[in-house]
Amino acid sequence: MIDIIERFNHLKNIIDIYIKRDNGDFNILGKLINIFIIILIIKLVISLINKIIDKTLKNKRGANFFVDSRRANTIAEVLKKVVKYILYFIGTVMVLDMFNINTNSILATAGIGGLAIGFGAQSLVKDVITGFFILFEDQYAVGDYINVESMEGTVEELGLRVTKVRDFSGDLYIIPNGMIQIVTNKTRGAMRALVQIFISYEEDIDRVIKILEGICLEIKNNNDSVLDGPTILGITDLGESNVSLTIIAKTKPMEQWAVERQIRKKVKEAFDKENIKIPYPKTVIFGGKENDTEI
Secondary structure: OHHHHHHHHHHHHHHHHHHEOOOOOEOHHHHHHHHHHHHHHHHHHHHHHHHHHHHHHHHHOOOOOOOOHHHHHHHHHHHHHHHHHHHHHHHHHHHHHHOOOOHHHHHHHHHHHHHHHOOOOHHHHHHHHHHHHHHHOOOOOOOOEEEEOOEEEEEEEEOOOEEEEEOOOOOEEEEEHHHOOOEEEOOOOOEEEEEEEEEOOOOOHHHHHHHHHHHHHHHHHHOOOEEEEEEEEEEEEEOOOOEEEEEEEEEOOOOHHHHHHHHHHHHHHHHHHHOOOOOOOOOEEOOOOOOOEEO
């Protein structure tokens, strides 16, 4: 045991020769090693805390506050960012102390300076406060499909300062939370699928409706995304060259477009099979009975 302690002390003395000065302070190499160790410890602590947050929120899913997994994921991401910023701030202070920089004076100056720039940072404070209200009022969460003014898409990230929304074309909108005044959440509750069917005036309306009823029944029985319907509202418009019939259905969130596409496909296939004409623009040129031409 004594031999092990002596070897350890000998190794420590050798290391001290390379990383410390004669007065016992760390040299540049020693400071770089300490910085590396600080960063490594911070990353390990962040990883550990992230796992604790994930496990805690996973166990609490289903409680009244955590409405669903999307909200739990959003809260988890925000907490992880807050922890990361705090730990990196502590690490920065430790590194500054290592280089004999008076952090107390810096913090005091930052406090005084904070009052000076407070008026200039009003928008930042507004963004953060709005972010808290968005999060805890559960206005939307990561994975929700929302509309903010002219911007529409899926929420990829909800932070305390900004919300990131990606639209169908792939564009990523980075929106300061303070600018979000009115938001439309298109993911909460049942969604409506609406399809308009156009037929010519020459077709038998009752026959067409009977065919559409068969299509609606088939989709209702075979598509789990349909919660109610599809239902035929009947004739909803009489156009210049067509009769309009409307079909509606209630679907699961984000499934309304798929249901609409399925209805249109089934209608087209049925109309082709039953020889029901879908009107389209055409011009008839009269030049005598034998020369009449339809374009």
